[in-house]
Amino acid sequence: MTLDLLDTPAAVIDIPQMEKNISLMQEHMRELGVKFRPHVKTTKCVEVVRAQIAAGARGITVSTLKEAEEFFAAGVVDILYAVGVDPSKLPRAMALKRKGCDLKLVVDNPAAAAAVVEFSRQHKADFEIWIEVDTDGHRSGITPEEDALLEVGKILRDAEIKVGGVMTHAGSSYELNAREALQELAEQERAGCVRAAQRLREIGLPCAGVSVGSTPTAIAAQNLDGVTEVRAGVYVLFDLVMHNVGVCAFDDIALSVLTTVIGHQADKGWAILDAGWMAMSRDRGTAKQSHDFGYGQPCTLDGRPLSGYILSGANQEHGILSPVQSETTDGADAQDVRTRFPIGMKLRILPNHACATGAQFPEYHALAATGELTIWRRFHGW
Amino acid sequence: MTLDLLDTPAAVIDIPQMEKNISLMQEHMRELGVKFRPHVKTTKCVEVVRAQIAAGARGITVSTLKEAEEFFAAGVVDILYAVGVDPSKLPRAMALKRKGCDLKLVVDNPAAAAAVVEFSRQHKADFEIWIEVDTDGHRSGITPEEDALLEVGKILRDAEIKVGGVMTHAGSSYELNAREALQELAEQERAGCVRAAQRLREIGLPCAGVSVGSTPTAIAAQNLDGVTEVRAGVYVLFDLVMHNVGVCAFDDIALSVLTTVIGHQADKGWAILDAGWMAMSRDRGTAKQSHDFGYGQPCTLDGRPLSGYILSGANQEHGILSPVQSETTDGADAQDVRTRFPIGMKLRILPNHACATGAQFPEYHALAATGELTIWRRFHGW
Numbered sequence: 001m002t003l004d005l006l007d008t009p010a011a012v013i014d015i016p017q018m019e020k021n022i023s024l025m026q027e028h029m030r031e032l033g034v035k036f037r038p039h040v041k042t043t044k045c046v047e048v049v050r051a052q053i054a055a056g057a058r059g060i061t062v063s064t065l066k067e068a069e070e071f072f073a074a075g076v077v078d079i080l081y082a083v084g085v086d087p088s089k090l091p092r093a094m095a096l097k098r099k100g101c102d103l104k105l106v107v108d109n110p111a112a113a114a115a116v117v118e119f120s121r122q123h124k125a126d127f128e129i130w131i132e133v134d135t136d137g138h139r140s141g142i143t144p145e146e147d148a149l150l151e152v153g154k155i156l157r158d159a160e161i162k163v164g165g166v167m168t169h170a171g172s173s174y175e176l177n178a179r180e181a182l183q184e185l186a187e188q189e190r191a192g193c194v195r196a197a198q199r200l201r202e203i204g205l206p207c208a209g210v211s212v213g214s215t216p217t218a219i220a221a222q223n224l225d226g227v228t229e230v231r232a233g234v235y236v237l238f239d240l241v242m243h244n245v246g247v248c249a250f251d252d253i254a255l256s257v258l259t260t261v262i263g264h265q266a267d268k269g270w271a272i273l274d275a276g277w278m279a280m281s282r283d284r285g286t287a288k289q290s291h292d293f294g295y296g297q298p299c300t301l302d303g304r305p306l307s308g309y310i311l312s313g314a315n316q317e318h319g320i321l322s323p324v325q326s327e328t329t330d331g332a333d334a335q336d337v338r339t340r341f342p343i344g345m346k347l348r349i350l351p352n353h354a355c356a357t358g359a360q361f362p363e364y365h366a367l368a369a370t371g372e373l374t375i376w377r378r379f380h381g382w
Numbered sequence: 383m384t385l386d387l388l389d390t391p392a393a394v395i396d397i398p399q400m401e402k403n404i405s406l407m408q409e410h411m412r413e414l415g416v417k418f419r420p421h422v423k424t425t426k427c428v429e430v431v432r433a434q435i436a437a438g439a440r441g442i443t444v445s446t447l448k449e450a451e452e453f454f455a456a457g458v459v460d461i462l463y464a465v466g467v468d469p470s471k472l473p474r475a476m477a478l479k480r481k482g483c484d485l486k487l488v489v490d491n492p493a494a495a496a497a498v499v500e501f502s503r504q505h506k507a508d509f510e511i512w513i514e515v516d517t518d519g520h521r522s523g524i525t526p527e528e529d530a531l532l533e534v535g536k537i538l539r540d541a542e543i544k545v546g547g548v549m550t551h552a553g554s555s556y557e558l559n560a561r562e563a564l565q566e567l568a569e570q571e572r573a574g575c576v577r578a579a580q581r582l583r584e585i586g587l588p589c590a591g592v593s594v595g596s597t598p599t600a601i602a603a604q605n606l607d608g609v610t611e612v613r614a615g616v617y618v619l620f621d622l623v624m625h626n627v628g629v630c631a632f633d634d635i636a637l638s639v640l641t642t643v644i645g646h647q648a649d650k651g652w653a654i655l656d657a658g659w660m661a662m663s664r665d666r667g668t669a670k671q672s673h674d675f676g677y678g679q680p681c682t683l684d685g686r687p688l689s690g691y692i693l694s695g696a697n698q699e700h701g702i703l704s705p706v707q708s709e710t711t712d713g714a715d716a717q718d719v720r721t722r723f724p725i726g727m728k729l730r731i732l733p734n735h736a737c738a739t740g741a742q743f744p745e746y747h748a749l750a751a752t753g754e755l756t757i758w759r760r761f762h763g764w
Contacts, residue, residue, distance in 0.1 A: 041699070140645050265522070282663055317446060318522060338493075359660060380742070
């Protein structure tokens, strides 16, 4: 099977580009002297994660217990479940631990810590807990100087629950687009997380692990003193949001959606594609960035971006390819849409957000340098 | 299994409400004297479609060949594939026809019609084609007075391809919110589609079917003279976009996402939930409507809307529940978030868009009036 014969829409991973992304990140981590624990929520795909581990990743990060179960079944043992644990999920987490999975859970509040203590007592479970630290105010975690940090630490310490470390995610990095601002945020993420670990150590918790990361801060980081590991997810494929943040170029984006032209509205300059939001996802992450790509950046079948066009609209199974209004130079361009994009023509669309677009597909079609395609299964659900 | 014990996030369908939605639409169609062909892209779920057929639906509408294959395997024979056909999908469509599926394909341009003619000749395929009509300029189709309509008709007529009818979808109805405007658009949709059929009949095409519909126009329609069937999809579950369009109330929404409170940022008045955009989808369809619900409307476990709160933000597996700023009366309300929404509390979130939210889940949990839950599988992919 080759790309031109593939049923559309299809999610295509460019394998050489993916491997380059993996290798560059791993090398950067080696230079900074930290372990790298990729976040596998981006792809939920065993073949991708095997490539990350083969390149030197030490353990993985997951966002759901389903991911933990699937990757443990595929042979990955060291797993950080990086979402604050819902107490009712503890039985399922314990089952994984008892099968031999080195699963680490996260809490960021006294009530969740107390629930872990109570459950551990009742079931003689031996969870390893990491405490989530808030270093940029964008979502979860306890800020480094807050009383609650020590409160959580003491609840776990007094119950003799193993505290493996602290972790933070400076997700507000997605809102930046300047190298210097990213470097500052990376330093803020590092310093806050190291400080939280120090405070916990002062009350007698070993807190050996100090885990930070988001793709932009991981790439921007210049010094990670006190940090033991970095996490990042979307770097493996990259996307248009990361392009706008300034941490990748079009050429670095290893995921695209293959689509076919199925119609036109010539007077509007539109070509209608069979990739709508069900294929691209509803993610409009570039809408509030410096360059709005609509639902994606169209490219030729061999991957060259079609400058001056975007996927400007999407219904469930229809995408609207149209000229970027500010870049349309004359009416003639709009009128020749039928000849430029004839019925049956295949295109590839770079996505706004690789995590969201991938989730729309049961599988990736992995494209080798030879042009050969392999199906890589992707799971979904919880 | 009961709702309070279910793993979260989960997509819950309230069966009695769904059956009421099905029954009201079917009754309305009976009164208008037309057949009803539900669009199954909303749920992609055999149990839901069986309920629609049991209530009187005649055939189904699909948005992908995968849906056609799955529902044909489940016993549905009369299927309209309502997306302009990509010529490279004709072999797959032919395989379905040859198994006995009464599959109808759609074209809206001469090139696609010519491709169908050519393929039919080469493979002795006997496709039934419907011509897509554009009655509101929002996406695909040929406008009723356009020359291309007859051009397509003649290409098919001269090749003796069966033309089953014309179809249109006034999807711009989603942008309205007044009863009168919806009634006007329903009439525009009807009149345009009937006119297109008339023009095709004048050149000798029987064009027996005249198919119209979108949930808002189907509900608003008062007279469907000349129309033979109506299509609608999201009415079966409804959602917040339809609430804003004015065609359903909160109570009519039969889909919700069950979630658990996993954290707080008390100074911001936030509760953190385990339903992020992976569960809710990235659909922000209410953002440009009269009432922006963020990523959804929180409700209690038994389904009562929590007025004054929305899901204001979402990361992949984190949702942020917060007070609607304009409705916050004092600081005290924001401060009591920990006691009002304690760790482990279950909530249900009404979605912006039932089609998009459902697509995030491999299955629905169908809730009977007794409180009993049944798993209904939902498929995805193409």
